[in-house]
Amino acid sequence: MARPPKARDKALAAYCALLGTEGERATTIEAVAAGADISKGGVLYHFPSKEALAEAALEAFREECERDLATMAEAPEGPSRHYVRTSWTSGSDLDTYYTAMVRLAQGSWQPAIDALEWIHEAWLRLIREEVGDRHAAEAIMLIGEGLYHHSSMPGEWSRGTFARSLKQLLEQVDRLKA
Amino acid sequence: MARPPKARDKALAAYCALLGTEGERATTIEAVAAGADISKGGVLYHFPSKEALAEAALEAFREECERDLATMAEAPEGPSRHYVRTSWTSGSDLDTYYTAMVRLAQGSWQPAIDALEWIHEAWLRLIREEVGDRHAAEAIMLIGEGLYHHSSMPGEWSRGTFARSLKQLLEQVDRLKA
DNA sequence: GTCTATATGCTGATAGAC
DNA sequence: GTCTATCAGCATATAGAC
Numbered sequence: 493m494a495r496p497p498k499a500r501d502k503a504l505a506a507y508c509a510l511l512g513t514e515g516e517r518a519t520t521i522e523a524v525a526a527g528a529d530i531s532k533g534g535v536l537y538h539f540p541s542k543e544a545l546a547e548a549a550l551e552a553f554r555e556e557c558e559r560d561l562a563t564m565a566e567a568p569e570g571p572s573r574h575y576v577r578t579s580w581t582s583g584s585d586l587d588t589y590y591t592a593m594v595r596l597a598q599g600s601w602q603p604a605i606d607a608l609e610w611i612h613e614a615w616l617r618l619i620r621e622e623v624g625d626r627h628a629a630e631a632i633m634l635i636g637e638g639l640y641h642h643s644s645m646p647g648e649w650s651r652g653t654f655a656r657s658l659k660q661l662l663e664q665v666d667r668l669k670a
Numbered sequence: 671m672a673r674p675p676k677a678r679d680k681a682l683a684a685y686c687a688l689l690g691t692e693g694e695r696a697t698t699i700e701a702v703a704a705g706a707d708i709s710k711g712g713v714l715y716h717f718p719s720k721e722a723l724a725e726a727a728l729e730a731f732r733e734e735c736e737r738d739l740a741t742m743a744e745a746p747e748g749p750s751r752h753y754v755r756t757s758w759t760s761g762s763d764l765d766t767y768y769t770a771m772v773r774l775a776q777g778s779w780q781p782a783i784d785a786l787e788w789i790h791e792a793w794l795r796l797i798r799e800e801v802g803d804r805h806a807a808e809a810i811m812l813i814g815e816g817l818y819h820h821s822s823m824p825g826e827w828s829r830g831t832f833a834r835s836l837k838q839l840l841e842q843v844d845r846l847k848a
Numbered sequence: 849g850t851c852t853a854t855a856t857g858c859t860g861a862t863a864g865a866c
Numbered sequence: 867g868t869c870t871a872t873c874a875g876c877a878t879a880t881a882g883a884c
Contacts, residue, residue: 497867515777517694520859532860534868542860598773599693600824609827612820616831627838630831634816634839635809641819642790642812646778649787653794653808660805661812664846675849698877712850714879 502528512591553589579636581643680706690769731767757814759821
């Protein structure tokens with residue numbers, strides 16, 4: 493796994509992006525191949541089954557999470573602000589993998605459900621270490637989740653409304669921290 | 671439409687429930703028929719195509735929304751608390767239809783996207799009329815959205831964590847209102 | 849109004865050429 | 867490693883019996 497073939501990476505990226513933007517139903521192997529600009533056979537060489545794609549996405553997600561937890565724990569602005577700010581989908585790798593995991597969990601794929609529970613628990617723990625009050629920490633986390641939920645939704649209204657408000661929303665977070 | 675056949679209602683309910691619990695991929699006409707305890711042909715008599723099911727769900731959603739907006743506007747506890755409290759999925763009709771709409775929107779179905787933008791805008795307007803400050807209102811709405819997002823997710827952690835906290839989360843809402 | 853049986857097309861996966 | 871060709875199975879939808 494030192495240097496995975498480029499086609500493999502492209503296919504995995506296309507798979508995650510498609511899940512997020514088009515949903516599980518539209519995320520066929522053929523669509524993944526088209527998105528990655530390779531053939532169906534090419535995809536199935538690197539990922540022998542469709543579930544293998546999901547498993548690879550899961551592993552990549554876990555790796556990005558470890559990285560994110562480290563950054564969040566040491567963020568100069570504090571974990572709460574870091575968490576809420578980055579919940580507004582910015583197109584980062586973590587965003588893409590997280591959205592893909594949510595779609596897979598919504599399709600009742602147990603490994604994704606487990607991974608999401610694990611990361612939510614970890615995120616909440618970091619926020620709570622900063623904030624102290626358990627329920628203020630939960631409220632802050634939920635603001636982040638709400639932001640994610642809106643930003644990962646198709647349509648323009650959410651984007652217009654909350655993108656403009658991010659800075660002031662972080663001030664609401666400060667009010668809850670106090 | 672005075673008294674729609676019972677089988678029709680059962681099929682529509684099964685369709686919405688399946689979308690929420692199992693996802694779009696698992697929501698096949700056969701699964702809907704099984705959930706409603708009728709045959710595939712029976713489903714397709716009342717809903718000539720799969721999209722007809724989605725359209726019926728959309729209309730039912732809109733009706734529930736009108737009802738909810740009226741209740742929310744006149745809630746003795748105030749729109750904010752009402753909104754956040756009912757965002758924690760209770761199994762109401764609105765919950766079921768809303769979750770179904772979210773899944774359809776995530777599958778890029780434009781009518782669902784439009785309907786969700788409309789209701790979010792309406793909810794935010796009511797909260798803002800009570801709260802005054804635009805960004806406090808947005809934060810409150812996002813707490814509700816976060817709650818919905820967690821409660822509609824499979825898995826036990828969210829349920830255990832937030833179900834116990836609802837009362838104290840409403841106190842956080844009060845802090846933001848002030 | 850509801851059923852069974854069937855046609856058609858799409859999706860996941862395999863085989864084998866290059 | 868990547869492609870094309872092909873198969874088996876499944877999902878949507880239709881036809882027609884009851």
